[in-house]
Amino acid sequence: MAGIVASLPEQLLEGSRAAERTHIEAGEANRVFIAGMGGSAIAGDIFVSWAADRIKLGMEVVRGYALPPTAGERDILVAVSYSGETEETLSAVSAGVKTGCRIVAITSGGRLEALCRGRGDLVIRVPPGLPPRGAFGYLFGALPSVAEDWVYGDLGNELERAAAHLTRLRPEFLPERPVKSNPAKTLALKLRNKTPIIYGAPPYGPVATRWKTQCNENAEVLAWASQFPEADHNEIVGWGGDPNARRFLPILIRDKDETPEMRRRLDATREIMERTTTLHEVRDRGETLLSRMLGTLFLGDFVSVYLAVLRGVDPTPVKPITDLKKKLAR
Template identity: 40%
Template sequence: MVKIDRSLDRSGMLETLAKLPFIIKDAWELGKGAKLDIPKNLVIVGMGGSAIGGELLAIFLENKYNIKVVRGYGIPPTKFVVTSSYSGNTEETLTAFEMAKASNCKILAITSDGKLWGKAKSSNIPLIKIPHGYQPRVALPYLFFPLLRVLAQEYDKEIPKLCEFIYLQHQNFDPNATNNPPLKLAQEIYLSGKTPIIYGSGLYAPVAHRFKTQLNENSKCLAYWDSFPEMNHNDTVGWSGEEHGDRYLPILLRYKGEHPRVTKRIELTKSLLWKKQKMIEVWSRGKTSLQQLYWGICFLDYVSVYLALMRGFDPTPVDIITKLKEALAKE
């Protein structure tokens, strides 16, 4: 077993991950007072972790709402826009906020502070204010559950069961656990010395995206992601062009409820492309879709943090992003 140096976790990322059940409960309560008439078609604007929250909602509520997630400075034609920025100072989201106002869209702002909070308050725009002090990627539940409560209050009875389920899972994810699946997966990735390419489908497509970004920000390594069945129309050819076993590590995220044709595609792809090279499959846990969704988030967040510690990094700082934002502010 590769040793991890917990002293590198100077900002306490592992400690924060252990609080996930309590953060979920708190985040759900924040959506209680926001009573809005939201149409079936809406746009969520955000970047980074704020956008991932929108992606998770879009796939989780796909049978009830048509949610388009926008990463960028503009918005498509729409009547309702959710502007989501944990810091409240995301340049792209603030620009989209002003565009939505100019277009007379109804707006809901979700933020912890910053310019977005000020603009929403001064314009008397509905606002869900979430706690500050977290890294945006750690604050994911605050960017998901308040809006979920606004859109689908029927999940109220499931939230306590979800929190209990995630709490029990944490017992196996803790650094002191005897059998620690995320630690073992992090070790597999670390010892492979390869760049992870992550694939998901359906409910787990945004989970694959989330894992990719967590490997980028927490583990400080390159990673890529794609989804089934889309990858069968492009990535598949790339894998067949030459031997990639010494450079890339395919990681398949699976869940109970995959479309049967997707399951067939995955099995055929495995036999055609990865029969002779190392490949990792991760199967979800949980009885409900919400439990499976957040089991994947929780499990893979731990993987990314353990991998960071194996690689000798503090998982929290993202210094290069800070420098980029400072440089942009001067332009």
């Protein structure tokens, strides 16, 4: 899994190339639905969060079997399923067919590819053979090209700059880098006997969720993610009064371009949390927002792999998910 995680910069660029000349014109479209689950859906979450202030159309990520009841022929459905076999996404595509949505699929094959090719829908095919969470770069990298007509600005250029930033960061996270100069190993050691709770303020909420799910799947640990400012209206009380607080390690994702209001809020929240537990902050040094978002994600992916190693866990298989899918297929 460490090798898969390390390939993120190349995946981003290859995903972008796979989607060249496959964008759907916005035309008179009202909304875009990005349907997916798990490691496939997180690509949509991060894309929407990153591009939120430049999106021309309404855009939302759909997790589940159905599209919103108002979906119709003036809407666009982007179906993201790495395996092409995700039953919820296939069901959402069937709903999109019935309502007349324009459909584009991002997948490595399976029934999703067969269905969409049979209908003449656009299909962006990415390389097969990976666990879905390990194919994030391919799936995310395709979205700026697909969405070229739905957003303002040159997202492709920003993606290339982000990939270059990750390439520069990578040596700091690799297994051969010693602990004292490897931030991913250092944080994994802090988490060895702690439960992580990852916090992100907009637009980092989905990045915090990615950290959580990577810890869940790669390291086989419970982990949680939460977002500011909402967490300051409920969770903060627990940090001030729960005697079990020291069992957890809160990880705060910070950004150099935080608004003054958010900066004051996060600084104050940190002070309260540190009364009952230790805390770790993550700050990426990338020049662009996407570089920092993906740099933070990149770090989290490596942390989850090293945490798996510390726990004696193989970070690649996800037996509980496989078992559940088999039971549902009976």
